[in-house]
Amino acid sequence: MLRVAVPNKGALSEAAMAMLTEAGYLQRRDRKELVLVDEENGVEFFYLRPRDVAVYVGSGILHVGITGRDLFQDARVETGASEIMGLGFGRSTFRLAGPRGAFSAAADLAGKRVATSYDALLQQWFAQQGIPGVDVVHLDGAVESAVRLGVADAIADVVETGNTLKAAGMETFGEPVMVSEAILISGKGTDHDDAEAIERATGRLIRRLQGVLVARQYVMMDYDIRRTDLQAAIAITPGLESPTISPLADEGWVAVRSMVPAKKTNQLMDELYDLGARAILVTTIHACRV
Numbered sequence: 070m071l072r073v074a075v076p077n078k079g080a081l082s083e084a085a086m087a088m089l090t091e092a093g094y095l096q097r098r099d100r101k102e103l104v105l106v107d108e109e110n111g112v113e114f115f116y117l118r119p120r121d122v123a124v125y126v127g128s129g130i131l132h133v134g135i136t137g138r139d140l141f142q143d144a145r146v147e148t149g150a151s152e153i154m155g156l157g158f159g160r161s162t163f164r165l166a167g168p169r170g171a172f173s174a175a176a177d178l179a180g181k182r183v184a185t186s187y188d189a190l191l192q193q194w195f196a197q198q199g200i201p202g203v204d205v206v207h208l209d210g211a212v213e214s215a216v217r218l219g220v221a222d223a224i225a226d227v228v229e230t231g232n233t234l235k236a237a238g239m240e241t242f243g244e245p246v247m248v249s250e251a252i253l254i255s256g257k258g259t260d261h262d263d264a265e266a267i268e269r270a271t272g273r274l275i276r277r278l279q280g281v282l283v284a285r286q287y288v289m290m291d292y293d294i295r296r297t298d299l300q301a302a303i304a305i306t307p308g309l310e311s312p313t314i315s316p317l318a319d320e321g322w323v324a325v326r327s328m329v330p331a332k333k334t335n336q337l338m339d340e341l342y343d344l345g346a347r348a349i350l351v352t353t354i355h356a357c358r359v
């Protein structure tokens with residue numbers, strides 16, 4: 070059976086389970102369940118702390134897992150596991166912050182104390198940036214209080230809306246240390262007898278998740294257009310591969326069907342309308358395999 074790690078709590082947990090459910094897998098109903106076996110799909114789900122997912126997958130105990138890109142960087146298990154794909158949720162940035170007006174660039178932190186829950190990630194980054202003598206102070210959470218309470222001069226933390234920082238009287242400075250989202254990670258693979266079955270199940274999971282991403286990000290657009298304007302219309306809606314063109318009873322016209330980014334729906338309809346397209350219909354994609 071394919072063994073999959075899923076965040077059991079925190080910012081990624083609900084969205085990870087929702088995505089797996091949308092991909093046709095069984096998920097736990099009760100927050101107390103630690104393991105769930107989906108017999109039909111041949112997958113076993115293990116509910117673990119998001120921070121620990123990289124440890125289980127990196128050591129080969131579990132085959133694949135969902136975690137945050139920032140958490141994965143921080144876990145230092147690059148040797149055992151790698152990122153397969155971004156999952157489009159749990160988006161955040163990891164940023165430096167300090168009291169308003171105190172710092173303007175990362176280089177200002179040379180020789181200063183910086184509190185964070187992501188020390189490995191931050192230490193690596195300061196080394197890469199060539200900023201010397203930064204004292205990285207590890208805290209488990211509520212990092213925003215570190216400066217006010219005097220344990221650090223600045224902090225580095227996850228920023229989503231920025232509300233937490235603002236409430237603490239802090240502001241970000243410098244470029245983001247990293248941009249994060251939930252990711253799927255996979256181990257090196259095993260030499261066991263069932264290696265082929267595991268690989269097949271992993272491939273299936275990846276295709277299903279890609280299908281969910283596409284179904285969430287794209288809509289199906291149908292419209293009629295004069296044959297003479299077809300090429301211009303295709304340029305507006307090129308589709309993922311190539312749009313479907315069907316003949317109409319009126320030989321001067323054709324019907325076009327194409328997948329388009331959901332976010333651009335109205336802009337594309339306006340452009341098509343201006344070009345002379347009519348009967349423009351948009352439908353959501355329930356599921357897909359690309």
Ligand SMILES: Nc1ncnc2c1ncn2[C@@H]1O[C@H](COP(=O)(O)OP(=O)(O)OP(=O)(O)O)[C@@H](O)[C@H]1O
Nearest residue numbers: 078079080081137138139140159160161227229249
């Ligand atoms: N608003 C947010 N707050 C915290 N983490 C977020 C947010 N948005 C996205 N994330 C992502 O979620 C992951 C952190 O998950 P989680 O909050 O469960 O960890 P944690 O803060 O270490 O745990 P906990 O708060 O339960 O001690 C990271 O990958 C982070 O980038």
Ligand SMILES: O=P(O)(O)OC[C@H]1O[C@H](OP(=O)(O)OP(=O)(O)O)[C@H](O)[C@@H]1O
Nearest residue numbers: 210211212227228229230231232233234
């Ligand atoms: O930019 P925002 O939208 O305000 O979100 C970011 C905040 O949320 C997280 O804290 P969490 O609630 O997980 O507490 P923690 O610091 O104890 O982990 C994170 O550590 C930031 O503090």
Ligand SMILES: [Mg+2]
Nearest residue numbers: 079080210211
């Ligand atoms: Mg948290």
